[in-house]
Amino acid sequence: MLEEEYQQRRTLPPHLRKAPPAEAPFAYRLRDAVPADLPAVREIYNYYVANSTVTFDEDAMTLREWKAKFAYLHKLGMPFLVAEAPSGQLLGYALVSPWKQKRAYRFTVENSIYLGPAASGKGLGRALLAELIDRSKAAGLKEIIAVVADQGAEASIALHEKFGFVEIGRMGRVGFKFDRWLGTVLLQKTLK
Template identity: 85%
Template sequence: MLEEEYQQRRVLPPHLRAPAPAERPFEFAIRDAVAADLPSVREIYNYYVANSTVTFDEDTMSLREWKQKFAYLHKLGMPFLVAESPTGQLLGYALVSPWRQKRAYRFTVENSIYLGPAASGKGLGKALLAELIARSKAAGLKEMIAVIADQGAEGSIALHEKFGFTEIGRMGKVGFKFDRWLGTVLMQRSLK
């Protein structure tokens, strides 16, 4: 008997094989971030700093910097959400921060959504953005801006479009990371 024939005979026909185990559903809960979440938030964000151009940061953020940002956003009453698995693992986060520091911009925010690498492509970004928009409306905010890298972030652009964001402009070659020039796509959505 030839080796190829032997290998073919060792495989059961499809109707005799056991069914593949059902894939567990992707489960998560969205809640307000607390200080204890910040080490995981930092880990998720710093992954993107080191491995992608979706953030133009080139230096990782320290836990101290995240604590300062958390306190500042909390003081302003701005939403900062996390998504958590049933086992307590932080899967991603979403927040808004002031668009600009001048007082007249106080009702306009920029959103940020970052997912752990294992949580992408499972609907978590959509759920976080929906909740972030709802919480931002409840906080009395009026306009939300998304500043998205023009390379490697097509999924983010598509997600924002699904939520009614429209492109309001592009800026070319405003960032330089990983030895290449990068631009941004600006998108906006009214929260009224």
């Protein structure tokens, strides 16, 4: 008997093999961020500061900075959401902030969505963006701008395009991080 025939006969036919245990479904709930979420939000964001070019920040944000940002966005009535696992672990967050400080820009915001590394690739970014758009409309906002790095953020660009964001421009070589020049892609969506 040939070795390969022997190996084939050693394995059980497919209908007699046990199925691998089913993986638990990826579960989460979306809710408004609260001050107690800020340490986890900071950790998620600072992971990207230290390990990627999706943010041009080079210095980790402090808890004090996050508290100030939260208070400012709350005062303006801007949506700030978190995704929470059944265990209570924060999986990601999404927010909008004013695009520019001049009053004429008051109906235009820039969005930010960040996921914990273990939560990416599971549809959570899509859920957060959908909810962020709905809540931005409810808040009376009219335009959302996404400013995305032109390298290493292809999934973010694709996600925004699926939600109707349209590329409105590119800026090359406007950021310098990890010893290389980076640009940005600007996308915009009109809320109706």
